[in-house]
Amino acid sequence: MxxxxxxxxxxxxxxxxxxxxxxxxxxxxxxxxxxxxxxxxxxxxxxxxxxxxxxxxxxxxxxxxxxxxxxxxxxxxxxxxxxxxxxxxxxxxxxxxxxxxxxxxxxxxxxxxxxxxxxxxxxxxxxxxxxxxxxxxxxxxxxxxxxxxxxxxxxxxxxxxxxxxxxxxxxTDGIFPKILSATFGKVIDFGVTDANNMGAAMAPSACETLVTLFNETKTSPSDYDLILTGDLGALGTRLLKILIEKRGYTIDNHVDCGEIVYNIKEEEYQGGSGAGCSAVVFNSYIYDKLLKGEIKKMIFMATGALLSTVSTQQGESIPGISHAVVIES
Amino acid sequence: MKAKTKDYNEEYLNLVKRLAPRTNEPRSLFNAFIVGGFICIIGQFIRYFLMYVFGIYGDELAGATSMVLIFIGCLLTGLGVYDKIGHYAGGGSIVPITGFANSVCSPAMEFKSEGYVYGLAAKMFVVAGPIIVYGISASVATGVVYYFINLLSA
Incomplete structure (x- = not known):
C-alpha cells in the first residue's frame, strides 16, 4: 500500500x-x-x-x-x-x-x-x-x-x-497552533446515488481516511481531544460511527461541523454543508479553542461529495473524499 | 498496487436506507390536502365573483379564473411567500395552477442576473418545461386514442 x-x-x-x-x-x-x-x-x-x-x-x-x-x-x-x-x-x-x-x-x-x-x-x-x-x-x-x-x-x-x-x-513563525501531519484521502464510492443524502455518500471516505490516519500516525482516537469532521451532518455522523466501529475504533470525541453549525429550526434537517461549513466552524470557534489551549491535539477532517448536476442526472453514484490534518495547539 | 474495482457496498446501502429519516407521509398528505383544497376554494370564489360581478360565463370564465389564479401565484412568488407555502404544503401548492405559475416565475426571477434573453427568458421553463412537453404529448396521445375509439364504436 x-x-x-x-x-x-x-x-x-x-x-x-x-x-x-x-x-x-x-x-x-x-x-x-x-x-x-x-x-x-x-x-x-x-x-x-x-x-x-x-x-x-x-x-x-x-x-x-x-x-x-x-x-x-x-x-x-x-x-x-x-x-x-x-x-x-x-x-x-x-x-x-x-x-x-x-x-x-x-x-x-x-x-x-x-x-x-x-x-x-x-x-x-x-x-x-x-x-x-x-x-x-x-x-x-x-x-x-x-x-x-x-x-x-x-x-x-x-x-x-x-x-x-x-x-x-x-x-512559519510565532507560537500558534501547528499542523503536525496531513493525510490525503482516497476517493471512495459505496454506490449512494441520492444527491440529497451527501452525508451517506461521504461517510465511507471519512471512515477510510480516519483509519488510514490512525494506522500511519500510530495513534488511536483517545490520543486526540477532538476529531472534527466537515459536513457529514447528523445522519452521516451516525453512519461514520457505525462504519468505524466495524474497523475497531470508537470515536466518542467526534464532532461534526455540519451538525453543530445550525440550531435546526427551519429545514436544515441533517445540518449544514458546503465548503464554507467547515471553513467557518474551524476558523472561528475551533481555532479560538486551540488558541486558548482548551483543545491540545485534534484531527480536522473535511469531507467532500464529488458530484455534479450532470453526473447526478446521468445516474452516477456519488464518490466521497476526505482529507485530514492533525493540529496541535 | 493494482487499480481497484468499484467498491459498491450493498450492505452499506441497506444501512443507509434503514437509518435515513423518512418523510412523514400522513402529515404531508394532510397539509397538502388542506392547503390544496383551500387554494381550490379561493379559485371557486374567484369563479363566482367573475360570474356574478362581471358576467363572464363558460370557457371564458374558466380562462379568466385561471388567469387570476396565475397572477396571484406569480405575485406571491415575487413577494417571496409562495416558497414558504410550498415548504409547508408540498404537493398541495404544486398541483394547482398557482404552483405552475410559481414554477415559471421562480426560475425567471432567479436567472434574471444572467440577462433578459439568456437568463430570464431561456431559463424560464427549466422547471415547467418537462410538464409542458409531457403534458402536451399526453394530451395529443389521448386525443388520438379517443379518435380511434370513436371510429370503432361508430
Whole structure:
C-alpha cells in the first residue's frame, strides 16, 4: 500500500484566521465566534455569486491583516469553492498580487488547501500561504437544486449549504497552533446515488481516511481531544460511527461541523454543508479553542461529495473524499 | 498496487436506507390536502365573483379564473411567500395552477442576473418545461386514442 500521510518536520503554523458568515449562521450556535456577519446575504452586491466572491476576498484580506503581515509578504493563495470552474475563488484571487493555486475537492477543499499550504511552508518553498474556501446557500441552490422561490419541499435527509467563508494564514513563525501531519484521502464510492443524502455518500471516505490516519500516525482516537469532521451532518455522523466501529475504533470525541453549525429550526434537517461549513466552524470557534489551549491535539477532517448536476442526472453514484490534518495547539 | 474495482457496498446501502429519516407521509398528505383544497376554494370564489360581478360565463370564465389564479401565484412568488407555502404544503401548492405559475416565475426571477434573453427568458421553463412537453404529448396521445375509439364504436 502507498502512503497517504505526510509528517511536517518544521511544524507549519496557522497564525491567523478570519471568517464571515450569513445572518442565519450568525444567529446559530457558533455565531458569536464568527468574526464578521452579514446583515444581508447579498453583501451589498447585485448577485449572490458576487457576494460569495466578496466574502472570500474579504476573508483573505482580513486574515492577512489579523496576522500583522503586509500583503507583499504573502507568497500564495490556495483556494476553492463549490461553483462551476471555482469562479468565486479565482475571482477573489483577482484582487491580490500574489500567486494563486485553485483547488477543488468539494467541501473538503479547506483541509486540502491547508495540507498543501503546510507542505509548501514546511518544505521551505514558501513562507506565508493563505488558504480560503467559502460557499453560499443561494448560489449552491441554483447550481445544484432549484430556484430559491420555487415552492418545493426539502427531503428530510438533506443538508443546508452554509453561507460563509473562512481563511487561514499558514506560516512559519510565532507560537500558534501547528499542523503536525496531513493525510490525503482516497476517493471512495459505496454506490449512494441520492444527491440529497451527501452525508451517506461521504461517510465511507471519512471512515477510510480516519483509519488510514490512525494506522500511519500510530495513534488511536483517545490520543486526540477532538476529531472534527466537515459536513457529514447528523445522519452521516451516525453512519461514520457505525462504519468505524466495524474497523475497531470508537470515536466518542467526534464532532461534526455540519451538525453543530445550525440550531435546526427551519429545514436544515441533517445540518449544514458546503465548503464554507467547515471553513467557518474551524476558523472561528475551533481555532479560538486551540488558541486558548482548551483543545491540545485534534484531527480536522473535511469531507467532500464529488458530484455534479450532470453526473447526478446521468445516474452516477456519488464518490466521497476526505482529507485530514492533525493540529496541535 | 493494482487499480481497484468499484467498491459498491450493498450492505452499506441497506444501512443507509434503514437509518435515513423518512418523510412523514400522513402529515404531508394532510397539509397538502388542506392547503390544496383551500387554494381550490379561493379559485371557486374567484369563479363566482367573475360570474356574478362581471358576467363572464363558460370557457371564458374558466380562462379568466385561471388567469387570476396565475397572477396571484406569480405575485406571491415575487413577494417571496409562495416558497414558504410550498415548504409547508408540498404537493398541495404544486398541483394547482398557482404552483405552475410559481414554477415559471421562480426560475425567471432567479436567472434574471444572467440577462433578459439568456437568463430570464431561456431559463424560464427549466422547471415547467418537462410538464409542458409531457403534458402536451399526453394530451395529443389521448386525443388520438379517443379518435380511434370513436371510429370503432361508430
Amino acid at each position: 502507498g502512503k497517504s500521510t505526510i509528517f511536517f518536520k518544521n511544524k507549519p503554523r496557522i497564525i491567523s484566521t478570519y471568517t464571515i458568515a450569513g445572518p442565519k449562521e450568525a444567529q446559530a450556535n457558533v455565531g458569536k465566534f464568527i468574526h464578521e456577519t452579514l446583515i444581508d446575504d447579498r453583501f451589498g452586491e447585485d448577485t449572490f455569486e458576487k457576494a460569495e466572491c466578496k466574502m472570500l476576498s474579504s476573508c483573505i484580506q482580513k486574515a492577512i491583516k489579523n496576522s500583522g503581515k503586509s500583503l507583499n509578504e504573502i507568497d500564495a493563495l490556495i483556494s476553492g469553492d463549490l461553483l462551476n470552474q471555482i469562479i468565486s475563488a479565482s475571482f477573489a484571487a483577482r484582487d491580490y498580487d500574489f500567486s494563486y493555486i485553485g483547488v477543488y475537492n468539494a467541501c473538503s477543499t479547506i483541509v486540502e488547501s491547508m495540507s498543501l499550504a503546510g507542505a509548501l511552508v514546511d518544505g521551505g518553498y514558501m513562507k506565508n500561504v493563505v488558504v480560503a474556501t467559502g460557499s453560499h446557500f443561494a448560489t449552491a441552490e441554483r447550481q445544484y437544486r432549484y430556484p430559491l422561490e420555487l415552492g418545493s419541499t426539502r427531503p428530510p435527509q438533506s443538508q443546508w449549504t452554509v453561507t460563509g467563508a473562512g481563511a487561514a494564514l499558514v506560516s
